[in-house]
Amino acid sequence: MEWYSLLPPIVAVVIVLWKKEVILALLLAIFTSELLLSEFGGGMIFHGAIGTFERIVDIFGSPGNTRILMFSLIIGAVLAYMRHSGGVTAMVEYVISKGLGKNKRQVAFMANFTGMAIFIESNLSVLTAGIVSRGLFDRYKMSRATLAYIIDSSAAPICILVLLNGWGAFVLGLLSNYEFEQSAAEVMWGTILLNFYPIIALMMVWYTAFTGNLHGPLARSQSSAVKEIEQKHEFEPTKARFMFVPLITMVVGMVGFMFWTGDGTLSAGSGSKSVLYATVSACLVAYIMMLSSKRFTHHQLVKIGFNGMGELLPLVTIVLLSLTLGASLKILGTGVYVAQIVGDSLPIFLIAPMLFLAGAFIAFSTGTSWGTFAILIPIGVPLIQELGLPPSFIIAAILGGGVFGDHCSPISDTTAVSAIASGCELLEHVKTQLPYALFGGALTLILYTLYGIAFL
Template structure:
């Protein structure tokens, strides 16, 4: 509809500006959907020779309703309701996670774990490194990573006086980068699925080759390491400390409680979900092949039923440590704690198709890039990786999805690389790097929302506090792509990038540690 017009940028840019101005993600997302409703209704009216009038407001309201309700259900070709089961499963999993957290707290598991761990990890740096390592180990899926790492490390982080915003940054900057660097993950399977449609062959080899040039993902992990090691708190991170957090859990240990009341449910959660991810992938693909299984897995189903199994196990092992009058507060507080994140996620998932399909923002930006580069404006072997990195970052930032950006930009990247005799694996690295950065930095990204949820802080404070860190990393990655392209040396790009990161974060350390 707006694929050929700069008007396609209005909705995402308005949402992002409103997030900065109002610090209210829900309001900003809703206004963005309403603006899109006005634009689509006006376009349809004028296309049919009609004028936009008072009666058109009803069409705008219908558009808003349909956009939001599409997260829950749609109508198939026969006119019957088709429930969006994957989304509903994710919402169910969020509630289960909130209940599990409260049950562990009420049983004394969190207090026991904190008392045990403080003898071994008694500093903010130590607890943050624990979250960092957990984020690297749990690489199979980003949703899974973002939500479980927070549950595992949040209480220890609180006890050691780290902030929820720092934890959210650590979670966000380990989940997606680790997944993109691991071809044996849901991300790797998805990318291979896109590449299979391009018909180039040797897809897995190309994906492996792209890993070594994925500067942003590697540098994001290194930046987190430096931030923890040097305890760097940039101004935004100092200003927003546990903003809006009210769920600090009791660390008063109950008589007889033990760390198994936390460790067993969390590891059961990881184990059950991992098994279901593999089982649903096998069931759908019919092949005992890991990549095929990951490509066809049903993540929402696996999260919900794996979480439910962990909840039942948690109830069984906690039963004798819980007072009967505690069950209602456990379920009530656990459910209420996840409602704000669920609201934001509903609106983020609602506006995604609006920006992608109605506004066609990604297509507009991608076509602009393609025309500019193929037209020879400033073309060189350096320009293609840099341009695809920037445009991929901007598309992901505006749309809130790295996966959607992959689908749009990888075919364009292949075409540009083939036409201009540039190595596709390196252009692919630039696309993946840019998309992951844009997804990290975007306030409307589902991984931004879920990382904040896992850490237990507000989405607004997480977005504002992590932006300077990830943007610094992206700038260094951009320089590395330029160096590597110009000198035809990925290794030199790493050398310059690492030195830059050490230098910049070293300056941050002096000023803000």
């Protein structure tokens, strides 16, 4: 691996900061990666351009990637049906009438609780929390960026802490390839209290929800959002069931399909299959309910559905290009190179902090925390075995680093879905969440260093 494998993510970050354009940044980063993968010489630019298009095409060769893209489009139709039916507005009125959303604090905690309660799959978690809370946030003139921050910083942290989901099954599968004094499951469960970043991230969300205090770009986003929200037209309220029933269908369907795809074992289920099947089911239920109400014709519903998908097309394009860049960087070896520069000759107490930073950089550069785990766990485990380090402590640093980098990355699929779910622009979400993530990451780094000095 060579230093130049870092160029594509650097290009992506520079273009995003310079032009404030994510799609262009991703395309140029993929092109840079493909240039480096092509043989240097005549026609290199041509081969780099062709390689870029072919890499995008190859993404659809993965069933998991295709399901993610289909889900990201279909959810646009579901959201459109919920809005046009008047169900979202009615649901907001119902929640307020029952005293469940009487003030900003309750609304913020509701978004946080919903994001935490559905810990089966992170994308479903942020999606459900966003759908439930969008109308309430608008009602109390709370910015969509605040909603995006709350649900994004609730979903992934709780998924990596609870581990009774696909995340846990994936980590357990990686750990099962190695011999420890404890079982792989015991090592995994031991990471929970030592996984400092997601714990800090949740605590910051609770602080934000309880006090209502916003800092940095998020505070400015809140002040600029009030006028936009005041001018927004709402669909007339009808019945809350037009939102509630499709939503329940999606959540229950997700659980059911996780069991079904896992042959009766929840943690063994396929997240990509389950979330797609559940979303399609919710879309079908919403369509049937609206058609049965006789307020909409089939042609109107088809138009509403496709318009809803069209609204999400830019974000779906970002998800597609993010997956493409991740695939290209994997072949280029960017993640492995970053892991290797953590290097030898580190003092023992700095190993966990450095693995945390390496995990953060890999996840930030590639947009995938799962890919980060797959790269770093095979590097961290030999360190554990050779130096006699506590397994759960080192694995926790890797897991937390992946989530931290994911929270900072504009090319993470969870970041994009959080923006979709909240109705916030992607760059606005990244910009407003970044200071919180960086503060949590810095505090985590200090804690890992102090823990290493005290106990290693």
